Amino acid sequence: MTSLSYDSTKHKVILISGMQWGDEGKGKLVSHLAPDFELFARYNGGHNSGHEVMIDNVAYKLHLLPCGSLSNHAINVLGNGVVVHLESLIREMETLEKAGISMKNRLFISERAHLIFDFHIELDKGNESDSRKYASKIGTTKRGIGPSYSTKSARTGIMVAEMFNWPNFEMLVKALCHRVNVGRLTDEEIDQLANIELEKHKRYFEAVKHCIVDVSFMVRQYIKNGKRVFFEGANGVLLxxxxxxxxxxxxxxxxxxxxxxxxxxxxxxxxxxxxxxxxxxxxxxxxxxxxxxxxxxxxxxxxxxxxxxxxxxxxxxxxxxxxxxxxxxxxxxxxxxxxxxxxxxxxxxxxxxxxxxxxxxxxxxxxxxxxxxxxxxxxxxxxxxxxxxxx
Structure with a gap:
């Protein structure tokens, strides 16, 4: 058996992942080790994952933010592999703010992360309902994670960075709405749906645009400079x-x-x-x-x-x-x-x-x-x- 033991003075980059089917209790260990690290990176998943961390008998429930967000000194990033539902992210940040934990200047979002739109969520719900007719349910959280990764794989998904070029972003959202066509809507209804999404995302973008950076470069710089980096995995190896x-x-x-x-x-x-x-x-x-x-x-x-x-x-x-x-x-x-x-x-x-x-x-x-x-x-x-x- 290996004689390796965790040493905060030697191990400056570590990764935590669940060995089973998710819900293993990863958040507790992250919070326990948090004082040793300066940057926490979520590299996969979306707001479907849930970490409940109990600190001094107070329960903090996190979905998209890294568990490192509970440490006031730490920088937190959402990496390229994360799918982001901006409304949920902003709401989660506001909840922490009310609890006295500020994310100001402590959260950065990868410009290469893909967005989850509300129509992704509706598609997820529809897929789960349809599966009852033909097979057993997958058991998703119905938060649009699967459909978002599907459009990403099909190269029709939309990255966070696209919002900086708003006219092009508008075209991409409308095109994606027509491709997905939730509920078999008419062209006019699809355009209305796209406009609602665009109106929402204009507000979301104003709230988070200062957080959007090249996270890959940022993390590499931290590692090169000898900073301690903690990679947080969502879910687990097996399901x-x-x-x-x-x-x-x-x-x-x-x-x-x-x-x-x-x-x-x-x-x-x-x-x-x-x-x-x-x-x-x-x-x-x-x-x-x-x-x-x-x-x-x-x-x-x-x-x-x-x-x-x-x-x-x-x-x-x-x-x-x-x-x-x-x-x-x-x-x-x-x-x-x-x-x-x-x-x-x-x-x-x-x-x-x-x-x-x-x-x-x-x-x-x-x-x-x-x-x-x-x-x-x-x-x-x-x-x-x-x-x-x-x-």
Whole structure:
């Protein structure tokens, strides 16, 4: 196992990403490490992602802004790969302002980031409704993320920088509205829709134009000058389905409801097959194990250690992971069961040795299987409820 340990004096550029299906608790670790860094960069996703960070019993809910925005000293950027719904971004900034956290001169938006328009959102809603007729729902947040990335991939999307050339921006918006044609509208109705979008974006542009810069150049300069840069990933390496009543219980105990949608999050036993795949494809150096305290309500804890073919009984070859949802139907999980630590209040633990023995064994098993050390362990809802191990 690697002996690498996080050192704020040595590691000046780090990236955090979820090893599972999103909602892993990334925001808490970002906030915990925030004092060590000078620039925080969101590089993907949109306002569909949700980070809830608890600081001194106050919950801050972020969707598009990096978690570094909660640190008054830090610069925050939205990178090229982010899709931006300006109305939501401005509203989020105003919410922080009311809480006494100013983003003035602390937020910069990549001129190459693509815009999410309201018609992207309507298209997303329509796609979800249509999917009920022909297939299972995707389960999107209906915030226009997918359609925005679709128009970006089709090279018909519109970058933030286009607003600086307003006459051309007007033409691009009208052309995109006609291509998308939400609701099969008439040409006249589409023009009216485009004009509404343009009227809104004229106001939004005035509010954020001072924030729009070449973020790629800015980040490179920070790194060249030895500044500390933190890359915040949205969502997670894997996205999946499947749950049962046990996992609904975990959702309630852990207060697992989506920050963006309010939906009950789909919680399950730790899937080591998926975790190994995430590790092998990303090469993480260190792991942050979150919400360990939630398991204190269970008399036993299971870990999925392999997938077994329902027909042949064969185990999935080590290193493989099913590529399509339908392939999962051919497998059933193979569990390893650990004795739990019911009733233990982990929030009082400040070092690894304070944890119950069964809990420590569970953590050591995960480390051994992934061959990656777990340096941070979340033992409560507040940012302060974090065990930091000396590795």
């Amino acid at each position: 999946d389905l499947s749950l049962d009543e046990t996992f609904q219980k975990l959702s309630r105990i852990g207060n697992e409801f989506g920050v963006s949608t309010g939906r009950c999050r789909r919680c399950g036993w730790l899937d080591m097959v998926a975790a190994k795949y995430a590790q092998e494809t990303n090469g993480f150096d260190l792991i942050n194990l979150t919400k360990l305290d939630v398991l204190s309500h269970l008399s036993e804890v299971k870990v999925c250690v392999n997938y077994k073919d329902k027909t042949t009984g064969r185990l999935l070859e080590d290193g493989r992971f099913p590529s399509c949802i339908y392939k999962f139907d051919h497998f059933e999980p193979v569990y390893k069961t650990f004795p739990g630590w019911p009733g233990e209040d982990l929030s009082k633990c400040t070092k690894f040795e304070d944890l119950p023995e069964n809990c420590r064994d569970y953590i050591k098993f995960i480390e051994t299987e992934l061959n990656v050390p777990i340096q941070w362990i979340g033992v409560g809802s507040d940012v302060k409820n974090m065990i930091i191990r000396d590795l």
